[in-house]
């Protein structure tokens with residue numbers, strides 16, 4: 001594909017990261033730590049994506065449900081960081097296996113903490129700036145065209161990491177992608193006289209917030225209304241249709257309340273779409289990959305819903321071999337069915353963000369296509385520098401593998 005531009009390059013970066021959700025922020029910080037120049041583009045006004053803007057404020061379990069932590073790296077750092085100034089909802093008995101290692105945090109305070117992290121790392125950040133178009137010379141991406149208050153501009157890059165969640169740049173670059181389907185879900189936060197009283201009684205502000213729903217369908221699609229479509233979320237019409245439908249549903253429910261008794265505290269500022277569009281990567285991760293070791297694993301992760309289940313995410317889920325300097329991470333990693341769900345939630349999204357960045361840096365250093373970087377070196381950096389577990393220990397695999405045990409209900413996902 002050839003996509004050219006008449007625009008003069010405004011600047012050249014080693015790495016452009018498009019999309020400042022948790023995966024993008026993790027990628028930007030990691031690439032910068034390795035000494036690369038990094039530009040992070042974020043179309044909204046705060047960092048964190050679904051994890052902040054989307055009001056999804058739960059770090060799902062980062063342990064195996066038997067007291068052993070699996071997910072480390074920046075996910076581990078941010079898990080505790082989010083508890084530092086926001087709410088601290090980490091169960092102190094997760095290490096005994098009675099509870100799991102989760103944290104429901106303040107979404108907006110966490111967003112501010114991410115801004116601080118990005119600034120402290122020295123990443124160049126552009127808010128309110130859409131990465132709209134990759135400039136392509138065949139399968140090589142030369143840079144990214146942006147749209148912002150400054151108008152249309154062009155930034156060149158050696159490597160581009162697409163963490164838009166929707167694979168916006170990959171799709172437009174001609175990388176094969178797969179569209180997802182999304183249920184009727186739209187969750188805001190409400191305060192009421194009752195919830196405020198509960199907060200006062202418990203001397204804890206987090207009790208002041210209650211769920212406030214338009215559609216309220218979980219990730220398994222239980223009770224999806226027959227008259228609602230399954231939105232892919234990849235066209236402006238679909239996004240608008242989804243938002244209008246959900247907003248009217250939320251209003252309908254609020255109209256029944258005494259108007260002096262409650263108010264909406266926060267609305268999701270991005271659609272609550274779980275799986276919109278992902279790379280059709282060099283490997284497609286599946287639920288049946290549990291307990292499977294991959295030679296090119298970039299992180300070990302655990303299942304968020306089921307105790308014991310462990311996985312490894314191969315680098316190939318983030319790449320498409322024919323595209324030498326494009327990679328993705330987070331919500332648009334290559335997975336199918338529940339496998340996609342397992343690798344896209346917040347803690348794994350952070351780790352794949354770090355892995356994409358380390359791969360991009362290594363590709364720059366060695367002049368190799370990103371899918372062909374030396375795996376041993378990549379894994380060594382992820383393990384030693386980023387403190388990420390690459391392979392799960394076999395002793396954590398239960399003898400009776402057929403036994404599926406669901407963990408305690410830790411909230412919606």
Ligand SMILES: Cc1cc2nc3c(=O)[nH]c(=O)nc-3n(C[C@H](O)[C@H](O)[C@H](O)COP(=O)(O)OP(=O)(O)OC[C@H]3O[C@@H](n4cnc5c(N)ncnc54)[C@H](O)[C@@H]3O)c2cc1C
Nearest residue numbers: 019021022023043049050131164165272273330331346413
């Ligand atoms: C309803 C719902 C409930 C969930 N519950 C949980 C849960 O309880 N716990 C959990 O761990 N996970 C949960 N998840 C999943 C999790 O929130 C996401 O998968 C994860 O946060 C994805 O992170 P990301 O960085 O890959 O993408 P995103 O969070 O989607 O971030 C993408 C970022 O890119 C920006 N962007 C998009 N397009 C562009 C562009 N063209 N240019 C520039 N910027 C752009 C966006 O504004 C956004 O900031 C839930 C998801 C949903 C929808």
